[in-house]
Amino acid sequence: MKLKTTNLNLGILLLSAGMLLLSSCADSQKKEKEPINSQEIKVEGEMVAELTAPPYVPKPTKDRKATKLRVDMEILELEGELVDGVQYMFWTFDGTVPGSFIRAKLGDEIEFHLKNHPDNKLPHNIDLHAVTGPGGGAESSFVAPGQEKAFSFKALHPGLFVYHCAVAPVGMHIANGMYGLILVEPEEGLEPVDKEYYIMQGDFYTEGSYGERGMQEFSMEKAINEMADYVLFNGNVNSMTGDNALTAEVGETVRLFVGNGGPNLVSSFHAIGEIFDKVHVEGADLINHNVQTTLIPAGGAAIIEFEVNVPGTITLVDHSIFRAFNKGALAMLNVKGEENHDIFEGEIYEGIYLPEGSSIQKMPTPKTKKATVQASSLEERIAFGKDVYSRTCTACHQANGQGVPAAFPPLANSDYLNADVERAIEAVLFGMSGEITVNGEVYNSVMTSQGLNDEETANVLTYVYNNWGNDAQEITPEMVNEIRNR
Numbered sequence: 001m002k003l004k005t006t007n008l009n010l011g012i013l014l015l016s017a018g019m020l021l022l023s024s025c026a027d028s029q030k031k032e033k034e035p036i037n038s039q040e041i042k043v044e045g046e047m048v049a050e051l052t053a054p055p056y057v058p059k060p061t062k063d064r065k066a067t068k069l070r071v072d073m074e075i076l077e078l079e080g081e082l083v084d085g086v087q088y089m090f091w092t093f094d095g096t097v098p099g100s101f102i103r104a105k106l107g108d109e110i111e112f113h114l115k116n117h118p119d120n121k122l123p124h125n126i127d128l129h130a131v132t133g134p135g136g137g138a139e140s141s142f143v144a145p146g147q148e149k150a151f152s153f154k155a156l157h158p159g160l161f162v163y164h165c166a167v168a169p170v171g172m173h174i175a176n177g178m179y180g181l182i183l184v185e186p187e188e189g190l191e192p193v194d195k196e197y198y199i200m201q202g203d204f205y206t207e208g209s210y211g212e213r214g215m216q217e218f219s220m221e222k223a224i225n226e227m228a229d230y231v232l233f234n235g236n237v238n239s240m241t242g243d244n245a246l247t248a249e250v251g252e253t254v255r256l257f258v259g260n261g262g263p264n265l266v267s268s269f270h271a272i273g274e275i276f277d278k279v280h281v282e283g284a285d286l287i288n289h290n291v292q293t294t295l296i297p298a299g300g301a302a303i304i305e306f307e308v309n310v311p312g313t314i315t316l317v318d319h320s321i322f323r324a325f326n327k328g329a330l331a332m333l334n335v336k337g338e339e340n341h342d343i344f345e346g347e348i349y350e351g352i353y354l355p356e357g358s359s360i361q362k363m364p365t366p367k368t369k370k371a372t373v374q375a376s377s378l379e380e381r382i383a384f385g386k387d388v389y390s391r392t393c394t395a396c397h398q399a400n401g402q403g404v405p406a407a408f409p410p411l412a413n414s415d416y417l418n419a420d421v422e423r424a425i426e427a428v429l430f431g432m433s434g435e436i437t438v439n440g441e442v443y444n445s446v447m448t449s450q451g452l453n454d455e456e457t458a459n460v461l462t463y464v465y466n467n468w469g470n471d472a473q474e475i476t477p478e479m480v481n482e483i484r485n486r
């Protein structure tokens with residue numbers, strides 16, 4: 001919060017400062033900071049900004065003085081993937097979604113150079129929410145392909161700010177990935193932490209539905225109706241899962257710079273199995289403590305800090321939860337280190353509880369969806385199946401098929417799968433629940449029907465059967481169809 005100094009409250013400040021001297025030092029951290037007139041901060045020297053691609057951030061500014069900071073960014077229109085097998089034409093700042101992270105200091109004079117690559121098709125610009133001035137710089141940075149422009153602004157407010165393209169149709173430029181974050185650190189810098197990461201949510205609208213293979217065009221109609229097919233962290237379903245997961249060690253403090261590019265949806269940002277020690281609400285000065293879920297508006301951000309205390313995987317999600325498990329808004333933070341049984345003890349009891357008898361949970365069988373691209377060989381079926389697996393199965397059974405102890409059975413080296421192919425097909429088609437034994441371990445959880453069509457079901461099972469020590473079999477769409485219509 002900014003202080004507007006008047007003689008009256010300056011007097012109160014002095015008075016309370018006097019009282020503080022008499023009170024215990026525990027109160028000292030509550031002392032209001034001297035108001036800073038950031039317009040009067042003088043800059044010293046000049047430097048070129050370090051820029052980083054997500055999920056990384058540049059080095060802290062620590063105690064460096066405000067300076068003349070040069071930022072160079074290049075706009076690239078690039079083909080990439082929303083998830084394996086689904087291509088999309090992204091419009092980007094510096095070739096990534098979100099664009100490069102910029103780390104500045106209060107009072108910096110930022111000379112911003114924006115270049116539009118000559119191979120691009122469209123004009124673009126940049127509106128930084130950290131700018132005090134017309135359009136956040138948009139008007140001064142409008143560049144056609146093959147053009148470069150520069151403008152300059154003074155960072156008058158500390159905080160974490162979104163930047164985005166603001167060329168009409170603005171929604172379309174943002175929906176295609178044109179956003180990122182700029183951090184303006186306060187004069188004293190942020191407190192040091194062990195790990196810092198950069199995460200930005202965005203919603204995507206494609207002509208095909210979620211997971212439909214091939215090159216997908218942007219759907220203006222779905223975007224206007226706010227019917228997102230994908231809700232993603234860092235522009236890809238698997239940007240931070242499996243081998244790409246974020247990492248930390250027990251005892252470390254993690255700081256997440258989280259933004260929301262939108263264009264439409266608000267994020268209910270949550271970490272499964274963790275409580276946020278501190279949240280800089282809306283990326284500003286107000287700090288909230290002990291937060292379970294923080295709301296990040298479209299075009300807004302939050303700085304989130306927490307210590308990790310026990311090993312395991314912390315799953316970061318948008319708690320509008322279908323977005324996490326069905327549209328991609330899910331990331332993983334793998335924490336390694338010593339168990340701490342005082343903080344968390346795993347399953348300590350298991351028994352039978354059947355007040356109403358057991359019943360198999362069956363989801364309504366979906367009408368067979370229109371066919372996807374047909375696999376023409378076993379190799380292709382395995383490759384297509386890997387894509388289905390990564391967007392449908394990874395959250396529970398894990399990227400390496402190892403499952404989660406006491407919760408989700410392994411698919412790797414699975415005696416349960418290898419013993420009965422038809423049972424496996426039924427499980428994917430109709431879901432299953434109740435007690436099963438896999439590799440000698442008992443599991444009692446619920447798997448819902450995944451709503452896959454025959455081709456997708458055949459592909460994903462073939463992928464699973466041809467990996468991780470399972471007994472290589474090909475499941476065909478015909479086999480699936482026969483069981484579906486039994």
Ligand code: CU
Binds near residue numbers: 123173
């Ligand atoms: Cu643009």
